[in-house]
Amino acid sequence: MRKQSEKKASQMQVKRPNFFKLLWKYRVLTLMCVPAIVFFFAFSYMPLPGIYVAFVKYNYGKGIFGSKFVGLQNFEFLAESGKLLTLTRNTILYNLAFIILGNLLAVFVAILLNEMRSKWFKKVSQTMMFLPYFISQVLVGVLVYNLLNYDTGFVNGVLSSLGLEKWQPYADPNCWPVLLVIIYLWQQTGYNSVVYFAAIMGIDAEMIEASKVDGANAFQKIRYIILPSLKPTIVILLLFALGGVVKGNFGLFYNIIGTNSLLYGTTDIIETFVYRATMTDFNFSTASAVGLYQSVIGFVIVMTVNYIVKKIEPDYSLF
Amino acid sequence: MKKNEENVQIGAKVKLGASDVIVRTFGYIVISIYALACIFPFLIIVGSSFTAETVIRQEGVKLIPKEFTMQAYEMVCMSGTIWKSYLLTFALTAIGTTLGLSIIAMTGYALQRKDFPFRNVISFYIYFTSLFSAGLAPYYLLMTQTYKLKDSYLAVLLPLMMSPWLIILMKNFVKAIPHEITESGKIDGAGDMKIFVSLILPMLKPALATIGLFLALGYWNEWYQSSLFLSSKVDVKPLQYTLYEVVNKMDALKNSVAGQYVTLADIPTESVKMANAVLATGPIVFLYPFIQKYFISGITVGAVKG
Numbered sequence: 001m002r003k004q005s006e007k008k009a010s011q012m013q014v015k016r017p018n019f020f021k022l023l024w025k026y027r028v029l030t031l032m033c034v035p036a037i038v039f040f041f042a043f044s045y046m047p048l049p050g051i052y053v054a055f056v057k058y059n060y061g062k063g064i065f066g067s068k069f070v071g072l073q074n075f076e077f078l079a080e081s082g083k084l085l086t087l088t089r090n091t092i093l094y095n096l097a098f099i100i101l102g103n104l105l106a107v108f109v110a111i112l113l114n115e116m117r118s119k120w121f122k123k124v125s126q127t128m129m130f131l132p133y134f135i136s137q138v139l140v141g142v143l144v145y146n147l148l149n150y151d152t153g154f155v156n157g158v159l160s161s162l163g164l165e166k167w168q169p170y171a172d173p174n175c176w177p178v179l180l181v182i183i184y185l186w187q188q189t190g191y192n193s194v195v196y197f198a199a200i201m202g203i204d205a206e207m208i209e210a211s212k213v214d215g216a217n218a219f220q221k222i223r224y225i226i227l228p229s230l231k232p233t234i235v236i237l238l239l240f241a242l243g244g245v246v247k248g249n250f251g252l253f254y255n256i257i258g259t260n261s262l263l264y265g266t267t268d269i270i271e272t273f274v275y276r277a278t279m280t281d282f283n284f285s286t287a288s289a290v291g292l293y294q295s296v297i298g299f300v301i302v303m304t305v306n307y308i309v310k311k312i313e314p315d316y317s318l319f
Numbered sequence: 320m321k322k323n324e325e326n327v328q329i330g331a332k333v334k335l336g337a338s339d340v341i342v343r344t345f346g347y348i349v350i351s352i353y354a355l356a357c358i359f360p361f362l363i364i365v366g367s368s369f370t371a372e373t374v375i376r377q378e379g380v381k382l383i384p385k386e387f388t389m390q391a392y393e394m395v396c397m398s399g400t401i402w403k404s405y406l407l408t409f410a411l412t413a414i415g416t417t418l419g420l421s422i423i424a425m426t427g428y429a430l431q432r433k434d435f436p437f438r439n440v441i442s443f444y445i446y447f448t449s450l451f452s453a454g455l456a457p458y459y460l461l462m463t464q465t466y467k468l469k470d471s472y473l474a475v476l477l478p479l480m481m482s483p484w485l486i487i488l489m490k491n492f493v494k495a496i497p498h499e500i501t502e503s504g505k506i507d508g509a510g511d512m513k514i515f516v517s518l519i520l521p522m523l524k525p526a527l528a529t530i531g532l533f534l535a536l537g538y539w540n541e542w543y544q545s546s547l548f549l550s551s552k553v554d555v556k557p558l559q560y561t562l563y564e565v566v567n568k569m570d571a572l573k574n575s576v577a578g579q580y581v582t583l584a585d586i587p588t589e590s591v592k593m594a595n596a597v598l599a600t601g602p603i604v605f606l607y608p609f610i611q612k613y614f615i616s617g618i619t620v621g622a623v624k625g
Contacts, residue, residue: 022436028511029435032425036445036481039422043458043478044448046465050457064460109353112346115339121347127608128354131361134607135600136540136559142566142596143360146367146380152589154363157379190357191618198619217338251543258567274455279547284456291454299451 054288074289083273084293091248091269097181098188098249099241105185106192107230111222113193114200129190141255144183173266176257180267184252199233200226236309236316243305246298250275270294361604368392368594372587380589391590392598401561401598408558411476412538419480420531424523427489428515433498442490449483459547474548475557479537485530488621492526493519529617532610539603562599566592 023030054074056067078084109129116122132140147154148169156166169175203226211221248269257267259276270290277287310317367380374385395401426445430438452458468474496519504514520527545560556564564571572588 026435026437026511029429029432030437032429032511032515033437033441035422036426036486037441039477039481040445040448040483042466044452047453047457047461050460051453053457053460063464109350112342112350115342115346116350117343121350125350125354127611129357130611130614131357131604131607133614134536134603136542136562138540138542138559138563138566139596139600142562142592143364145566146363146593147360152375152379154380154382157381160379186357189353194615194618198615217336218342219338222342255563271455278456278459284460287456288454291456295451295454302450 051288051292053284054292056285058283058285060282074285075293078286078289078293084290086265087268087270087273087290088246088297090267091271092245094177094180094248094269095245097177098184099238099245101181102185102188102192103234103238103241105189107196107234109189110193110196110200111226113197114226115218126190129193131190132187133191137251137255140183140187140252141258144179144256148179170260171262173263176263176267180252180256183256184249187252195237196230196233199230203229232313236313239305239309243302244298245301246270246294248272361600364593364596368590368597370590372590375587375589380593388590391587391594394586395591395594395598400555401558401595403555404558404561404599407472407555408539408541411472411541411557412535415476415480415538416531416534419485419534420527423481423485423489423530423534424520424527425515426486427493428519429511430486431490431493432501445483445486462548469548470550470553471548475541475544478544479534479541481534484621485533488533488617489526489530491620492523492529496522525613525616529613529620532613533617536603558599562595565595 050064053064053067055069055071056064057070057073058064059067075084113122113126116125145153148156148167150156150166150168150170159166169179207225208221211225216224248271250269250271253267253269253272254275257263257272259280274287274290274294277283277290306317362382363380366382366384367375368391369387369389370381370384371386371388371390374381378385426441429435430442432438462474463469500518500522501514504518509517540559541557542559542563545557546563549556549560561571566572572586572591
């Protein structure tokens with residue numbers, strides 16, 4: 001240990017005088033990075049000291065650093081009320097469903113697309129599936145409302161023209177876990193399948209030709225060549241997605257559920273709670289406590305995931 | 320369900336060739352249904368934006384308008400609110416994309432230069448921001464109280480200009496350019512900026528198109544920063560947030576047609592909402608088939624970190 005630190009110190013001594021020389025020598029390249037450095041400093045590093053608001057009872061007049069320090073009281077309140085547990089559970093369960101089903105469906109679609117022989121069909125269907133990726137989350141909310149609302153929704157129009165009883169999803173919290181997962185899959189599968197489709201295109205064509213010569217049928221080709229070739233991509237993408245398992249998809253939930261408090265029990269995630277606490281209740285201390293809790297857990301999970309990726313596929317690790 | 324069907328087929332040991340037919344037929348059916356499902360909700364809003372309000376009220380929204388009318392579009396277009404939003408969104412998209420793209424390109428090149436001694440430190444400095452963030456409340460307080468950006472368009476323009484992911488994407492594109500290009504420029508006595516502008520940038524055209532389009536799409540679809548920082552004191556708001564307000568707030572809906580001159584009862588509310596949605600999305604729907612290849616290249620290049 002000591003040897004190492006001594007070594008480091010001597011390295012530092014050698015490097016120190018060089019720093020300004022290096023800076024001068026590479027001044028143009030450094031200057032090229034300055035706008036980005038300033039940007040991330042202003043919008044990502046500057047907010048960090050404000051985390052302190054999670055440990056005070058925020059007073060508007062006195063500002064963050066003038067408010068009364070209360071230690072962990074904000075966290076204790078959230079934990080005792082059970083709020084933190086519900087939010088964490090909702091966020092993680094939704095994300096797990098999004099990640100696992102999203103990748104499965106994307107692989108499935110990519111494999112089927114690859115089997116299509118008509119170039120025209122491939123192109124047109126891929127373009128159609130890509131459309132939901134290009135629209136704003138606001139429009140997603142409008143589309144869903146148009147399909148499902150009680151008075152004028154398309155689904156209820158069909159139901160009542162068939163003489164069936166109308167369906168009232170905006171008053172029924174239990175149907176949303178399924179609905180939100182379907183909506184997510186609808187929006188993201190076109191996008192997600194692009195990576196897998198590219199990976200399939202990258203499979204050695206000779207290997208597939210050889211399998212045909214050996215008499216493999218289409219199912220065997222998929223089972224023994226395509227799926228094994230996709231495995232590394234699937235594992236890596238799944239792991240990276242899991243790194244974000246506590247980060248909720250705010251746009252999706254907020255534009256579809258909005259402020260419909262009837263549905264909060266099954267649809268409130270960390271992001272939507274924090275947003276309301278900040279923008280509606282101006283309860284910055286509570287909002288920040290939940291946000292900090294989320295950031296810390298998220299950080300730990302990303303580090304763990306990166307450690308695992310480094311073990312199995314060092315080339316793909318983040319750092 | 321679908322998986323099971325497939326398994327049954329495998330077990331049935333079909334003859335060579337027959338399996339291809341089964342997979343293909345199954346694929347054509349499934350992909351066709353899925354692709355249609357992707358555009359179906361859009362067709363409904365287009366249809367209902369042309370439908371008379373009384374029909375929507377009685378029978379719900381329909382794919383094909385029963386009583387065709389342009390009334391909703393006439394009302395929305397007459398008021399002018401949506402055109403102001405268009406103008407604002409165009410301006411934000413143009414300025415933000417140009418500024419952001421220039422900075423991202425410079426940074427991406429510098430950080431990919433093998434001889435640049437600070438590349439790892441700066442890369443990590445940028446990358447760290449995606450690992451740990453302060454959260455919404457401290458960000459909101461900083462933007463409104465320290466930077467005083469409440470009700471300022473800068474609060475929408477600035478935060479969307481770049482992201483760690485886009486800079487990494489640019490680095491990956493630059494990586495594909497041989498280092499010898501830079502070396503040859505150096506031998507000719509060109510400075511780093513000259514090398515970047517006259518040798519590297521022309522080779523980065525596909526990368527610039529891809530990243531520029533990601534940025535532009537971000538600005539065009541922007542609603543989140545607007546919802547945080549633009550209050551009712553701001554008259555003209557970006558397009559998607561205008562749509563958000565028209566759909567969710569009654570007074571915004573009223574403003575979107577003719578301001579104070581009509582009463583709410585006279586407005587065909589549902590078809591006006593749909594007309595706003597169609598107008599706010601139209602350009603993207605017509606444009607994206609021609610630009611999607613750039614997004615596909617971005618997704619494949621960006622999927623693996625370099």
